[in-house]
Amino acid sequence: MKILAKFTTLLILATLLFLPLQAVYAQGIDDGPFFGESVTLESGETFSGDLVVFGGSVTIEQDATVTGSVVLVGGSLVTDGEVRGDMVVVGGAVSLGASAHVVGNLFAVGAPISRAEGSRVDGGVLNNPKKPSVATPEVIVPPEVPQPAALVDGAVNFVGNLFSLFFQSIGFGLLAALLVLFLPEQTRRVGEAVPAQPAWAGAMGLGSILLFITALVALALFSVLIVTMFLTIPMIIAISVIFAAAVVFGWVGLGTEIGLRLAAALKTEFPLPLSAGLGTFLLHLGANGFGLIPCFGWVVPTLLSLVSLGAVFLTRFGTRPLSITVAQAPVESAPPAETV
Numbered sequence: 001m002k003i004l005a006k007f008t009t010l011l012i013l014a015t016l017l018f019l020p021l022q023a024v025y026a027q028g029i030d031d032g033p034f035f036g037e038s039v040t041l042e043s044g045e046t047f048s049g050d051l052v053v054f055g056g057s058v059t060i061e062q063d064a065t066v067t068g069s070v071v072l073v074g075g076s077l078v079t080d081g082e083v084r085g086d087m088v089v090v091g092g093a094v095s096l097g098a099s100a101h102v103v104g105n106l107f108a109v110g111a112p113i114s115r116a117e118g119s120r121v122d123g124g125v126l127n128n129p130k131k132p133s134v135a136t137p138e139v140i141v142p143p144e145v146p147q148p149a150a151l152v153d154g155a156v157n158f159v160g161n162l163f164s165l166f167f168q169s170i171g172f173g174l175l176a177a178l179l180v181l182f183l184p185e186q187t188r189r190v191g192e193a194v195p196a197q198p199a200w201a202g203a204m205g206l207g208s209i210l211l212f213i214t215a216l217v218a219l220a221l222f223s224v225l226i227v228t229m230f231l232t233i234p235m236i237i238a239i240s241v242i243f244a245a246a247v248v249f250g251w252v253g254l255g256t257e258i259g260l261r262l263a264a265a266l267k268t269e270f271p272l273p274l275s276a277g278l279g280t281f282l283l284h285l286g287a288n289g290f291g292l293i294p295c296f297g298w299v300v301p302t303l304l305s306l307v308s309l310g311a312v313f314l315t316r317f318g319t320r321p322l323s324i325t326v327a328q329a330p331v332e333s334a335p336p337a338e339t340v
Contacts, residue, residue, distance in 0.1 A: 041066070041081065050085065062099045069104065086123070096121075165288055173281030176252040180276040186318025187276065190253025191260070193311035193322040202303065205250075205310030212243050249317065250308030255280025 033052035041047055041064035050068035051058065058072050060079035069085030070077065077089050080097030086104035087094070089111045096102075098118035105123035106113070113127050180187050194201055216239070219232045256272070259279025263270045270278070287304050291297040315322055 043081075060100075062097070161292060162289075165285065165292075169281045169285040169288075172251070172255075172284045173277040175248075176255050176280035177273040177277035179249070179252050180256060180273045183318065184272055186315075187249075187253050187256050188260075188272075189315045189318040189321050190250060190308070190311045191255075191257030193314050194254050194257060194307055196322055197311075197314065198307055201310035201314055202307045203310065204313050205306035205308070208243075208246070208309060208313050209306075212239065215239055246312045246317070247305065247309055250310075250312040251283070251305070252276060252280055253311060253318065254304065254308040255283040258283055 033054065034056055035053075036055045037053065038057045038059070039051065039053055040059040041061060043061045043063045045061075046065045046067065048067045050071065051066050052071045053073070053075060055074045056072075057075045058070060058077045058079070060066065060070075060077075060081040060083070062080040064081035066081070066083045066085070069087065070079075070083050071088045072092060073090045074092060076093045076095070077087070078095045078097070079087075079100045079102075081099070082101045082103070084103045086107065087102050088107045089109070091110045093111055094106070094108050094113045096113070096115045096119035098116040100116070100119040102121045102123070106121045106125045106127075108125075108127045111127075113125070216236060219236050219239075222232055256276040256279055259270065259275030259277070259282075260272075262279060262282075263275055283304070287301045290300045311322075312318070
């Protein structure tokens with residue numbers, strides 16, 4: 001669901017970038033795009049193409065038609081006519097009258113939508129309105145004294161979070177033990193790459209995240225430009241699944257390395273699945289337990305995720321060991337001193 005929401009947001013941004021570049025052909029008014037102007041389509045008037053307005057307002061009266069899409073940034077849109085494309089409004093307000101008809105989708109980012117009974121939107125409606133800030137007089141309120149009931153509720157919630165984290169860590173540990181049964185050598189290679197090259201692995205992990213985001217944006221733009229959603233959506237899903245698998249695999253590899261080092265510290269030897277399960281359990285419990293700390297709790301889980309993700313790509317998902325060569329210059333012996 002989160003991946004779908006991110007993809008939808010990227011698709012909106014791609015639409016905003018692409019539509020203003022298209023040429024429009026108007027009948028009765030200028031071609032546009034319009035900057036800081038109010039555009040009104042009177043009843044019976046037709047605007048051919050995409051109507052793009054920045055910092056203005058748009059009014060589409062009843063029986064008026066826009067043959068393309070309407071893009072409005074920073075203004076209000078009132079329509080009682082027909083829009084045969086999409087309607088995109090960023091930072092303003094949208095009002096649909098009883099006779100309004102939008103054939104495509106309606107995207108409103110930071111803009112509340114008001115719809116009269118009888119208005120129609122054939123496509124989807126995505127609304128993320130910005131709550132208006134209302135200036136209120138400053139009132140001095142005495143500090144609230146924590147009530148015993150509130151303290152008890154906070155303690156219960158904290159204990160509940162700890163129990164949830166504990167059982168999640170057990171689940172990750174079992175997953176690690178199962179994964180090591182099928183990919184023992186690959187998991188160990190990923191884990192060994194983390195302490196061998198932590199800085200390089202962290203840089204590789206950060207680069208892979210940037211590359212992943214770039215690939216999603218490029219595919220979203222490609223789907224808008226070429227209109228091949230049936231091809232780009234499976235590609236986006238496949239890339240997302242591979243990326244998620246790399247994150248989990250890196251976490252398990254790092255946990256396996258922790259389990260092996262713990263066994264060495266205790267001067268004993270655990271079976272590899274047990275080492276992987278125990279190490280991943282401790283890794284998940286410790287990192288996400290530290291994540292419960294306000295403000296700075298995200299630092300440790302984020303750094304560990306970057307390093308472990310980079311180790312996965314450094315070792316090509318554990319298919320090859322990380323080769324570390326240290327170039328040593330040959331040491332030349334000094335010539336013997338001449339004796340008189």
